[in-house]
Amino acid sequence: MNTADQLPKDIRGENYAGAATCVKCHQDIASNYAHNNHGLTSAPVTAQSLAKLLKADENGFMFNDHMKVMIEQSDSGIYQVGYYQGKAVRNQKFDVIFGSGEKAFTYAYWKGKKLYELPLSYFSTIGNWANSPGFPSNEMYFDRAITSRCLACHTSYIQSNSSQRAGTQVDEEMERGSIIYGIDCERCHGPAKQHVVFHLENPEEKKAQYITVFKELSRKQQMDACGTCHSGNDLMVQKSIFGFQPGDQLEDYFVQDFVSFGGANPDVHGNQTAMLKGSNCFRKSKDMTCQSCHSTHESIKGNLSAYSQRCISCHQSTKHSQATLAKGPLVRNCIDCHMPKEASRLISFQMAGKDQPNPYLLRSHRIGIYGK
Ligand code: HEC
Ligand code: HEC
Ligand code: HEC
Ligand code: HEC
Ligand code: HEC
Ligand code: HEC
Ligand code: HEC
Secondary structure, X not given: OOHHXXXXXXXXXXXXXXXXXXXXXXXXXXXXXXXXXXXXXXXXXXXXXXXXXXXXXXXXEEOOOOEEEEEEEEOOEEEEEEEEOOEXXXXXXXXXXXXXXXXXXXXXXEEOOEEEEOOEEEEOOOOEEEEOOOOOOOXXXXXXXXXXXXXXXXXXXXXXXXXXHOOOOOOOOEOHHHOEEOOOHHHHHOOOHHHHHHHHXXXXXXXXXXXXXXXXXXXXXXXXXXXXXXXXXXOOEOOOHHHOOOOOOXXXXXXXXXXXXXXXXXXXXXXXXXXXXOOHHHHOOXXXXXXXXXXXXXXXXXXHHHHHXXXXXXXXXXXXXXXXXXXXXXXXXXHHHHXXXXXXXXXXXXXXOOOOOEEEEEXXXXXXXOOO
């Protein structure tokens, strides 16, 4: 049998090798990656993953005196159960998790070949359940269809009958068993079977073959590779981004119109690309990309002094006024002043018994001078 035939089959096609195959030669990357947000951004729901979020007593959300959704366990699984006037009127099982949970988990259930979002999500900032983002605050809603558009940013694959116009049809049917959870190696690097076969057959070769080298791509190509999922979700898709490979152009996947690529008023949620492009750091430097600050295999989330070193690599000297300097040593944290957290206009969530929605905070990628 030849080398290619010995590799496991991958549902995406002949050119794919699957993430398990990469581990053999890229052990460090694979093990870091297993714990980072891209890898963890979707998964099947298990009793263990939910158990961590459940309190001993009651779990759920009161919409008002007559209406609540509770989380309840039975022999057949864990469900979100809707109550009206004390009577259970609707129940649906937890099937799929979206989100690494750094900020939130949203859940979905399967009905035949269709996927629907559950009414309650878990928000890490409050450590509690609340109505899902964008859902009505006075109604328990179980019927919001999730299309493959959502999975195209949060998984590595799903087979769908409308993959050419992914996410634009609510009557879309998807194959449950075909999901590849998480964003895997080949989602960002493109199909790599030929690369694997070559290096298995030529172990003495230390230079990468048959794989796109990010550093050799133009700045636009590098920005587009991240921009497939980080350019907001209001773009009109013309071709499913599951097929996007590094080196491709975003214009070939999205319809261009006047709001395309954040030309209008980008939101901090999901649109880091347009925010960054609006910064002088990006506009006046030739080589800034997402990689200037992020190395996607290891997460340095929360380590603001490590991120500040990335700023200092371009800004060895800065001109700050006495008033700014008096606020404390600059070097440890450039981030809170120049990339402040901002509330998303698109997402907020309601807490039980409160009128005001809670803000959903994200780092602004429009690097600039704030609060002056
Ligand atoms: C049989 C060994 C082997 C396997 C299996 C393997 N690679 Fe590689 N890969 C290499 C070697 C050797 C290099 C070159 C040295 C290096 O960069 O680590 C490389 C380099 C790379 C690079 C870097 C390209 C650049 O920027 O220079 C990427 C990306 C990559 N591999 C992706 C993958 C993916 C994705 C998989 C799994 C589908 C995979 N590799 C499986 C051997 C392998
Ligand atoms: C979210 C996108 C993304 C995912 C997922 C991803 N990579 Fe990468 N990878 C990149 C980027 C971007 C670079 C280029 C980094 C640079 O230029 O500094 C890279 C570089 C590499 C390199 C070159 C060496 C290095 O560390 O820079 C290898 C090897 C590699 N990736 C393998 C993998 C493997 C194996 C997986 C899965 C376990 C994986 N990548 C998952 C985006 C990704
Ligand atoms: C296939 C879609 C997709 C691609 C391609 C992608 N991302 Fe992401 N990225 C996501 C999603 C979804 C999340 C949210 C993960 C979660 O659930 O927390 C995320 C989260 C992140 C985060 C925050 C978490 C962390 O690890 O600090 C960073 C930074 C990030 N992406 C950078 C990049 C960069 C840089 C690239 C290009 C090399 C890239 N992403 C490519 C979908 C993608
Ligand atoms: C265009 C790509 C895109 C689409 C479509 C998309 N998301 Fe996201 N999502 C992201 C990115 C990027 C992030 C992380 C950074 C941010 O919020 O800007 C994210 C964050 C999240 C988070 C929070 C993760 C965490 O813990 O920080 C959840 C939950 C989530 N998305 C669920 C969904 C669901 C459910 C859908 C479909 C109904 C969806 N997303 C559609 C790109 C997308
Ligand atoms: C790739 C190099 C590079 C990196 C990395 C970088 N910058 Fe910049 N930044 C620039 C350039 C170039 C300018 C424009 C300078 C000018 O106008 O002369 C700039 C401008 C600025 C300005 C002035 C903004 C304005 O609107 O006038 C601030 C503030 C700033 N950077 C802060 C930061 C911070 C904080 C970081 C880290 C989060 C950072 N920069 C990372 C290259 C960079
Ligand atoms: C000048 C540095 C810099 C550049 C360039 C940069 N980021 Fe970030 N990014 C950061 C910092 C700092 C954070 C906050 C990290 C933290 O809070 O721990 C962050 C956070 C994020 C997050 C998480 C959002 C949140 O609020 O939790 C995502 C997603 C992300 N970046 C994606 C990208 C993408 C995609 C690009 C390229 C379009 C990019 N970043 C370019 C510095 C940068
Ligand atoms: C306490 C908030 C704060 C911190 C911390 C801070 N800055 Fe600033 N920065 C400002 C303000 C405000 C200005 C506008 C000038 C002034 O009033 O000091 C500024 C101006 C700048 C400028 C434009 C002026 C110039 O030097 O060209 C750059 C670049 C800059 N900061 C980079 C950085 C970097 C890099 C760090 C981290 C080492 C940092 N800043 C830390 C608040 C801050």
